[in-house]
Amino acid sequence: MTSTTTTSQKLLSPEEIAVRAGEQLTFLHLPDAGVFAARAVRLRQLAEGHAMRDFLLFAAELADAQHRALKAGVAVPLPTAEQVEAAASAGLPLLPAETWPRAAVWRESLRSMLQDLTAHLPEGPARSTVRQLADASDEHLETQAGRLLTGVMFGLDMAAAPLLAAGLQLHWVRLAQQTAAAHTGGQLAPFGRIDDPTVCPCCASRPVASVERLGADGARYLACGLCATQWHYVRIKCSHCQSTKGISLQNLVAADAAAAETQPAVQAECCSECGHYLKLMHPARDNGIEPVADDLATLTLDLLVSEEGQQRHGVNLLLLFGEPEDAPPPPGRGH
Template sequence: MTSSAHQKILSPEEIAVRAGEQQTFLHLPEPGVFAERALRLRALAEGHAMRDFLGFVAELADAQHRALSKNVAVPLPTPEQIEAAARSGRPLLPAPTWQRAPVWRESLRALLLDLARHLPAGPAKATALHLAEAPDEHLETQAGRLLSGVMLGLDLAAAPLVAAALQLHFVRLVQQTAAAHAGAALPPFGRIDDPTLCPCCGSRPVASVERLGAEGARYLACGLCATQWHYVRIKCTHCQSTKGISLQSLVASDDAGATTTGAVVQAECCSECGHYLKLMHPARDNGVEPLADDLATLTLDLLVSGEGDGGGLERHGVNLLLLFGEPEEAPPPGRGH
């Protein structure tokens, strides 16, 4: 049994001062990012209404992990590009406009064939094999729509698969760029003018997390490259207001009707701009993984977006593995060169 619960938050300025400059600003994606995601997805899938979908995404994350372990080289930004990004206050690898090398499509096809080998016969396997044969133009069009937020014409069945390959590509870009410029006088990644966007690829966060070992400091988690960056608590991740912030959660109750506390995932809501982003608490469950826990708490999205005047709040974050749009009129043709 669930019910909604609101928690009003006070004194954001005091928390901001405390969080401040003492925190590590960036946490780049670790080599095991996809393996940890797969593990969490399987744990969350047990007894879940979305068990089949979460299990599928777990298989997809496993395939991403196997691909990432192969250390495929990707073309990296030049020192001149790093300097230009730093001067302009913009992310070094802006996802919608960064020129994707052909290696991302090669990796996509390899990822799909590997995934298909681990899937039972059915629609998911058929979609993976079909997409592996799609022409380059179709793959680039779908990737462009995903990264620019254009839902019209998005191939809904294939979108999670294309997104998985883009996640793999941008994690590689971030990891290899950081390694190539380790110790450089001008680091490749740092603060940008818009603190609500990923400093590495400019994407919106999938969720925010109070990191363990960081004294409760809040970090935004990129849904594309898996980078986490520090962002002051009790501050809207859309309009950056510190007014009208509240937390909402699904509160479970026991058989006697007593309310249990300590929700692992909450929605941080802003009445100033009408947006929200999920906030996750690893201290309450140290298995939390932003993208996985976001997928598993879709009920919270439905609750928050369905309440209030004007149809409720609008989600600020984006999860590339769970998108909705207008489907294409026909499936893509087979691969041709």
């Protein structure tokens, strides 16, 4: 249990921190085959005694369905060597979520995943929403996906948004994995550093959180909420405006004395220069941390930091905030 207050922690300046030589660090960590399985395990762990228990358990079932779909080994259309070279030359992400053509396979995989998910859910509103989306027309799925990926809340079906997001996550994880495998050994690596270090170098999405990776001497990586790629980003630096000034950490204050002596595993890194924050996660303090799952489970931290005037920089596609205005029921296929 936590109280509804925060504490501030002042940090050393970047100049006072010995930054490891960049070339000695692995810049990019692509999602592995167990990315969704690990998320499901963590969600169930976090759900115990949590105020959002039902939603976290539903998200765990959704992650399990994503894992089973990923194991199916469905192939997706991949970028050509010319496209790899063009993106690298321009310093741009290769697979930008807003503009990369979505092949029909993403819709087929989404429907298959939803049908699988239905078998693991009890009768109720969630199962009805899953069935309804599975029967939606191609046009509806594409319209909703476009809104979701561009951050347009108007007209977005908020109830179905986590399901759509799961299908898009599945598709972009496949794209990242299969592109890396197909172009390994070529003249240019398909993914690398880009001109804008605040967005994913694979799909140009904003991070869901940042993580101090184990085995990397505490180096900080930003974690993509879409394709699950993690990329190195210097510590004590705003992930929104890139300022190194006015950075502080905000914590939830534990309600009991024993817990208060323990360093929090999830904090909010706040920037007074631009007024944005991103969660910082410490696996060394809790080895089970998974960025998407732990972000969902620390919604209270978002609410409290927001009350202090900070705006969220990170995006969790499974839990969006906005007005679900004028979102009609999805038309069925053939309508």
